[in-house]
Amino acid sequence: MNHQKLFESDISSEAAKEWRSKGKKVLGVICCHVPEEIFYAADVLPIRMRATGCVDSSEAETWMSSFSCSFAKAMLQYWLDGTYELDGFVTSDGCLMAARVFDNAAYINEREKKGQFIRQIGAPRKRSPRTIPFYKAELADLVDELEKFTGSKITDEKLKEAAAKYNEARALVSQLYELRKEKNPVISGADTLRITLAATNMPIDEYIELLKAFLADAKNRTPITDARARIMVIGSALDNPEYLEVIEEKGGIVVADALCFGNRGFGEPLVVDDKDVLGSIADYYLSRLVCPRMMDKHEEMHDFIIKSVREYNVDGVIYQRMQNCEVWGGENVLLEQKLKNQGIPLLTVEREEQMANAGQLAVRAEAFIEMIEKED
Amino acid sequence: MADVKNLEELVLKGEMTIVEFACTKIDGSIERMKERNPEMLWTMEIQKFMWDGYRDAHKNGKKLVFYGGSVPTEIIAAFDCVGFYMDTIPFRLSTNPALTAKYIDEAEKYVAPSMCGLDKTELGAWLCGAYGIKPDIFVYNSVPCDSSRIAYPALEKIIGVPTFSFDTPFRRDERGAEYLADQIEDFIAFMEEHTGNKLDWDKLKYYMENANRNFELQRKCADLRKHKPCPLPGRLLVLNGTTNAAACYPIMGDLYESELEVGQMMIDLGMGACPDEKYRIAMLQNMIWGNAGIMDWMQKEYNAVAVMDAFGFQGDIIYEHMDDRRDCLKVMGKKIQNNPMIHGASGPSEHHIKMVDEIFEQYDANVSMFLGHVGCKHTWASAKMVSDMVQEKYGLPTLFIDLDAIDGRYKSSDEIKAQIKEYFETVVMQ
Ligand code: SF4
Ligand code: SF4
Numbered sequence: 001m002n003h004q005k006l007f008e009s010d011i012s013s014e015a016a017k018e019w020r021s022k023g024k025k026v027l028g029v030i031c032c033h034v035p036e037e038i039f040y041a042a043d044v045l046p047i048r049m050r051a052t053g054c055v056d057s058s059e060a061e062t063w064m065s066s067f068s069c070s071f072a073k074a075m076l077q078y079w080l081d082g083t084y085e086l087d088g089f090v091t092s093d094g095c096l097m098a099a100r101v102f103d104n105a106a107y108i109n110e111r112e113k114k115g116q117f118i119r120q121i122g123a124p125r126k127r128s129p130r131t132i133p134f135y136k137a138e139l140a141d142l143v144d145e146l147e148k149f150t151g152s153k154i155t156d157e158k159l160k161e162a163a164a165k166y167n168e169a170r171a172l173v174s175q176l177y178e179l180r181k182e183k184n185p186v187i188s189g190a191d192t193l194r195i196t197l198a199a200t201n202m203p204i205d206e207y208i209e210l211l212k213a214f215l216a217d218a219k220n221r222t223p224i225t226d227a228r229a230r231i232m233v234i235g236s237a238l239d240n241p242e243y244l245e246v247i248e249e250k251g252g253i254v255v256a257d258a259l260c261f262g263n264r265g266f267g268e269p270l271v272v273d274d275k276d277v278l279g280s281i282a283d284y285y286l287s288r289l290v291c292p293r294m295m296d297k298h299e300e301m302h303d304f305i306i307k308s309v310r311e312y313n314v315d316g317v318i319y320q321r322m323q324n325c326e327v328w329g330g331e332n333v334l335l336e337q338k339l340k341n342q343g344i345p346l347l348t349v350e351r352e353e354q355m356a357n358a359g360q361l362a363v364r365a366e367a368f369i370e371m372i373e374k375e376d
Numbered sequence: 377m378a379d380v381k382n383l384e385e386l387v388l389k390g391e392m393t394i395v396e397f398a399c400t401k402i403d404g405s406i407e408r409m410k411e412r413n414p415e416m417l418w419t420m421e422i423q424k425f426m427w428d429g430y431r432d433a434h435k436n437g438k439k440l441v442f443y444g445g446s447v448p449t450e451i452i453a454a455f456d457c458v459g460f461y462m463d464t465i466p467f468r469l470s471t472n473p474a475l476t477a478k479y480i481d482e483a484e485k486y487v488a489p490s491m492c493g494l495d496k497t498e499l500g501a502w503l504c505g506a507y508g509i510k511p512d513i514f515v516y517n518s519v520p521c522d523s524s525r526i527a528y529p530a531l532e533k534i535i536g537v538p539t540f541s542f543d544t545p546f547r548r549d550e551r552g553a554e555y556l557a558d559q560i561e562d563f564i565a566f567m568e569e570h571t572g573n574k575l576d577w578d579k580l581k582y583y584m585e586n587a588n589r590n591f592e593l594q595r596k597c598a599d600l601r602k603h604k605p606c607p608l609p610g611r612l613l614v615l616n617g618t619t620n621a622a623a624c625y626p627i628m629g630d631l632y633e634s635e636l637e638v639g640q641m642m643i644d645l646g647m648g649a650c651p652d653e654k655y656r657i658a659m660l661q662n663m664i665w666g667n668a669g670i671m672d673w674m675q676k677e678y679n680a681v682a683v684m685d686a687f688g689f690q691g692d693i694i695y696e697h698m699d700d701r702r703d704c705l706k707v708m709g710k711k712i713q714n715n716p717m718i719h720g721a722s723g724p725s726e727h728h729i730k731m732v733d734e735i736f737e738q739y740d741a742n743v744s745m746f747l748g749h750v751g752c753k754h755t756w757a758s759a760k761m762v763s764d765m766v767q768e769k770y771g772l773p774t775l776f777i778d779l780d781a782i783d784g785r786y787k788s789s790d791e792i793k794a795q796i797k798e799y800f801e802t803v804v805m806q
Contacts, residue, residue, distance in 0.1 A: 062760060063760050063761075064756070064757040065756035065757055065760075067490075067750055067753040067756040067757075067778070068753050068757045069753070093545075096522050096722065097753065097754070097757065099546060100754055100757035103724060103726070103758060103761070104757070104758075104761065107726075120547070122545040122547055122552070124543045124545075125518040125525060126518075130558050130562065131543055134555045137551060293522075295518055295525055295528070295529045295543075296529070296541075298529055298530070298533075299533075321488050324490045324753050326490065326521070326753075327522050328488075329487055329491055330486075330488065332486040332487060333487060336486060
């Protein structure tokens with residue numbers, strides 16, 4: 001099976017068009033606290049919205065100002081442009097920038113009487129016996145709304161089936177990440193990101209088949225032997241493989257990440273309690289370690305980073321933070337010292353969605369790689 | 377008394393703490409005011425009450441509770457604790473740019489420069505060991521914004537005292553009020569555990585009654601501003617922003633009583649904050665804390681008075697059934713979602729739009745300004761929706777000025793004035 005489609009990370013409306021041609025709905029999803037399982041159960045294609053390749057978000061900037069995160073602005077821009085050809089989108093109040101994408105889009109939708117399905121669910125910022133029922137109630141509202149929107153009933157059975165399907169994808173992505181633990185991995189960081197990004201823009205069934213094919217074929221790939229340093233990348237939403245390419249062109253190989261479009265967007269399997277299926281989904285999404293928007297998960301995220309450094313034999317961590325992304329922007333207060341205590345080198349770089357400062361990244365990445373590379 | 381520059385030097389060298397600095401500075405201002413402007417002493421009394429209270433909490437045998445963001449201060453007070461609203465540090469230091477610069481630079485060793493100057497100042501000052509007080513308890517909330525909800529968990533780890541955190545939903549509805557009421561129950565249990573006292577409902581009632589009184593007085597002051605000419609100066613809008621820290625104490629009501637008295641007297645005398653009021657400014661955002669003198673300057677220079685802002689302007693959330701515990705806790709929840717810093721600006725944009733609309737409807741404003749703090753990216757991301765509404769419904773263009781409410785290095789007072797001047801001369805006065 002040709003799995004080339006896994007490497008096409010540019011945004012296209014192809015999947016949406018095809019899905020809609022069958023008379024079914026396609027909805028965008030913003031950020032990691034909108035469970036895609038619910039969409040699958042409603043036979044809706046969820047497209048996780050991103051900003052890859054957006055070179056001009058000036059219209060969105062007039063709505064969100066120059067002080068907003070450029071990833072969020074570019075998502076709004078693609079929405080305004082109709083790039084995805086969606087029937088609407090669902091967000092959580094992931095961060096305030098994502099919340100404002102919702103506010104502005106909902107405002108424009110109302111003003112221009114477009115009648116698109118634009119919804120927001122509240123996602124708590126802590127996991128506790130108080131927060132899980134709240135979130136579950138928000139998800140139940142989403143279930144109701146999707147049922148009305150699609151006319152199809154979302155049963156527990158369908159949700160369980162969806163969870164199993166997404167778990168299959170999660171397991172395959174973790175096999176993909178296993179490949180990167182090798183001394184000479186057969187896949188670069190940029191290509192791994194392309195593969196995880198592909199999941200955002202195609203039906204999960206298709207993704208699973210393609211990824212299985214890729215994994216079956218992986219042993220035939222040529223190992224990468226010329227990398228001078230093994231790198232982990234952490235930080236703000238990163239949906240641009242070229243960013244990692246700049247680092248890899250300077251002799252590093254990105255072998256691990258804590259990115260919401262990478263490893264963290266998949267996470268561990270969702271364990272369903274038959275007695276409370278929606279509650280299990282709510283609990284899972286509040287427990288999943290994906291984004292420092294969760295106020296009670298900073299330490300866990302730091303521990304995950306340190307554990308990954310060990311497991312993937314990482315030489316140094318690159319922490320990229322999007323300008324005006326406060327969610328990731330404050331992570332260094334405790335992390336830097338922890339990494340120092342563990343003897344793990346750290347490079348902090350500022351970034352914008354549009355790759356205007358690739359030259360500067362190249363210079364800094366090269367200097368960092370030189371500093372951390374080990375003699376064999 | 378040493379002058380402010382000398383005091384600043386001492387703080388910069390680490391020889392004086394921020395709390396000592398604030399108390400000494402306030403005492404000095406009071407002395408000067410007694411000589412030059414004794415009728416305005418009430419504007420300083422609240423500050424003295426607050427800062428002396430923080431400094432002397434332990435001496436007075438009270439536990440000190442630091443809090444970040446919007447929390448139910450009535451409960452902190454009912455447990456006989458002194459609540460210290462952490463934002464009062466950056467508010468207080470915003471007129472001392474050398475100090476805020478030091479703490480902001482310290483914080484920026486770790487956090488992204490785009491983080492809000494308030495949070496950076498709080499964090500940096502703590503990392504420098506400059507507060508001069510240490511809490512027994514820390515409480516914070518997931519509101520108002522991304523900056524604070526990242527800074528507070530970090531402070532929780534660094535400060536290392538028993539901590540309680542609230543999660544506040546973005547949307548405002550019944551579910552959210554119930555959710556917050558549940559968490560307030562948990563907070564009460566937490567306070568009982570860490571103070572060793574049971575919640576005394578009568579004491580809580582006392583503070584809720586105070587909060588109601590203050591709220592009603594605040595509304596009356598706001599109503600006075602509808603009068604033409606506006607009897608109260610724009611600067612007082614900035615002062616009223618302190619409601620967060622003192623919203624349930626009698627002293628806040630005393631401040632409003634005095635404000636009302638002055639306002640009423642001005643009306644009786646047929647006088648306004650401007651000698652010849654021409655322009656009534658609605659502030660869509662009003663984060664000019666470090667440069668509040670600009671309000672006076674606009675009054676003098678252009679006969680333009682800020683009549684109301686979307687920062688301190690509030691809705692009608694009062695305690696109605698004081699013996700109904702659940703109802704009271706739900707009201708507290710709603711207050712959490714609606715206090716200054718959160719209400720319009722960092723909740724759903726529709727609230728901000730609605731509030732600004734009400735201001736225009738009620739205050740007959742003929743100038744629209746958005747003095748936005750660069751830290752509040754979320755407010756900027758609503759700005760077009762809000763100003764479009766003002767343009768479409770009231771036919772007024774809005775002046776946008778980006779400033780840093782705390783970090784004086786971002787834009788000087790002269791630069792802000794120049795932007796305002798240009799706007800008046802090329803738009804408003806044409
Ligand atoms: S990159 Fe940061 S600010 Fe931007 S949408 Fe993601 S979490 Fe929010
Ligand atoms: S001023 Fe704005 S950015 Fe700063 S803490 Fe308040 S809401 Fe957040």
